[in-house]
Amino acid sequence: MSDLGLRLRQNAYLLSVIVLFALVYLLYHAAHPKGFSSAVLVQNSNEVFSLAMLAMAQTIPVLMGGLDLSVGAVMTLVDCLASHLLVGTTTQIALGVLACLVTGALAGFVNGCVVVYGRIQPIIATLATGAIYIGLALFLRPTPGGKLDEDINWAMTNALDDFVGTVGLFSDGLPAWFRPIAGVPTSLVLLVLVATLIWVPFRRSVTGRAVYAIGSSEQAAYMSGLDINRAKLTAFTLAGLLAGIGGLFLAIQTSSGNADIPQAGGYTLSSIASVVIGGTSLLGGSGSAIGSIFGTAVLKVISFNFRIFDIAPLLQPMFEGLVLLSAISLGALRMLRVKNQLELFR
């Protein structure tokens, strides 16, 4: 079989998710009164960004065969922290952003330590640490509030021409090469940057390889001489960092901080749904964060369409459930080929 054919076959599921998303999203734009405009794209991209970060974060423990119930809590913690720190001079804001990212990574590192050194399953370890992070978030923001720097909100949540305008680039007029991309949402660019500058290198690092190996068969990974503990610590730290980026953006987007417990839980569950729709196996070993981004996109585009078409909004959770169920059913098809029924239960 040719390499291209092999690649297509191995990624058939992800491709079909992308096609599904593209079709539904085109439908949305076609029906939208201001369809195919930069403004609609910006709005959609901003809505997707934080959940996409959480879904990427969630992908990593899922690839190792676990679940991270603290991604929503880490997001909320960083959100509340950012609402205090992202004010003042440019230097102060830059340091604030750095502090937020470090906090996210640190929360992930703590998760990793509990899992590795406490020998506790990720799902229960992160249930506990997640409650702690929410507690810290409540301590930082007992009631919703705070006021972020207005410029950073404007720069990050609009199109690229607003971004360059705010930071003062091209003050003597936009260059010709920039004009075609002037309307691209800044948050979409940021999403692509995170995917290419964090995920792609991770996927090709030795640690990234080890993460897939652990989910595929932890025993064989050990027998192959991989450093499993280091891989797990790094993986959880990275997951924390990604969740932290999600929290940072949420604070910038809402210009305030809010230790909203139901929202944290909802984001965590949606991140798991996104990962599954994106084609990552809950058993671990196969899938990718790129898939999870498209999983998020599919989940979100459903709610976009509810706003456009005259469907009772109360039906939305049911539709999201049906999409999730069909994604899982596709994944379960391989079980039909199992010939030793004991393997079904392993």
Next chain:
Amino acid sequence: MDQFLVLTGVSKRYGGVRALDNVDFACNRGEVHAVLGENGAGKSTLIKTIAGVVQPDAGTMTLQGRPLSLRTPQAANDAGIVCIFQELSLLPDLSVADNISIARPPRRFGLIDLRAQRRRAEELLAGIGCEDVNPMMRVRDLPLSRRQMVEIAKALGKNPRLLILDEATSALTSADVERVYAMLARLKAAGIAVLYISHRMHEIEALADRLSVFRNGRHIETFGRGERSPDQIVQLMIGREISAQFPPKPPRTAAPKMLEISDLSWEDRLHGVSLSVGRGEIVGLGGLDGQGQKELLLALFGVLKRVSGEIRIDGQRQAIGSPADAMRAGRQNGAHTGGGIALVPEDRKTEGLMLPMSIAENLVIASLAALSSGPFMNRGRERVAVTDAIARLRIKVGRDSDAVHTLSGGNQQKVVIAKWLMTHPAVILLNDPTRGIDVGTKQEIYRLLRELADQGAAILFYSTDYDELIGSCDRVAILYDGRIVRELEGSALTEQSIIAASLNLSQTEPAHV
């Protein structure tokens, strides 16, 4: 002599079992050294010790004269010791190229260099004649024989100075076996030491420069190629050991057939197996580990899908698609119990028992329909059944409400057996039921099996212990590569003949004992 690795006085215990007992062993550069022994002779533990998977309790190892201590498989690899394990160490979800370079991938700017990794995989695969394997394929999508070759390529990629092959050819096609032979010849010429573990006598005759025989964890003898005849080697493997006490066998009579299997095949593990077990007969399944014995029992119990062939109980053809079907097979219409097939599985801790549940709950778990009235359990009948079972098998329990994992291994196994006897099966399948069990309980199990046979059950019994097959079975069928190669009974049922048939040697003149 150019000694590469030397073991002195190495011992390893697992609980009460001496897996390695004061072993002295050496292997030389540029030589293929075969290690022989029965199941449980200590070969695997020897390999695992050398490969850094287990740490010996006593003794020392030296590598080219320098003392060596291996805490992990990685440490062994660093010392140039590379093992191709019997259980594949491949990661099914990763690609062939990923797997081959898993431990030390080629890197560029700190990241894995996918092109270089792919070239490396192509070179290594070409070196063993596997150009047909695309390095981008997922290992999961490869057939077993190809996976084994990938495993070999992965090992060669680590530039071994000592290469260990543990049954590495068992899943290979004959063309691949030739390629492996050629590769071993090249390694030998390059001065690499090779340790070769195989049950295939003709392979060993073709390959090994030096042979070592192990028995009961002890190193018995090492000799050069051609210094011992196959018969003598088999004798060394058996030795003379104290055997357990077995109940007397009744005289052989022509019993009506209870279980008839004809032409059973499944995947590439069972090939046209035909066998019958009479009422009151105990038939053993013998042969080396992994020749299809377990699959045969699982197929009869409905665990395997798409099994071809025919299974009859009491003359009636049965369609068995699940363990629940198997338990009902041959049962009288309307009855809640009796008849049917029971399987005492291989691993009592995962397949036999629900470890955290109580002894009583475990005992009745296969008989719930018979012990319930409508949707509810009948507490009275349940109580009686549990008490009877505990008394009948003399299970040593404190309270029957204790969790079953609080029992000793032997008593746990009795619970598994009692649970199945409670279903009053017509056919009883046992998968190595005495493994890891003390001698006293073993004897009780042998007596129980004979008692059940005398009451009319048909028993099919797989054991890795040849003494046990000889002592407790009326007849023994030997499997090799998914086929029954010989059935032995009466005076022909000797350890000598079992081992010869297990190795699929053509029967020569009887050995001189």
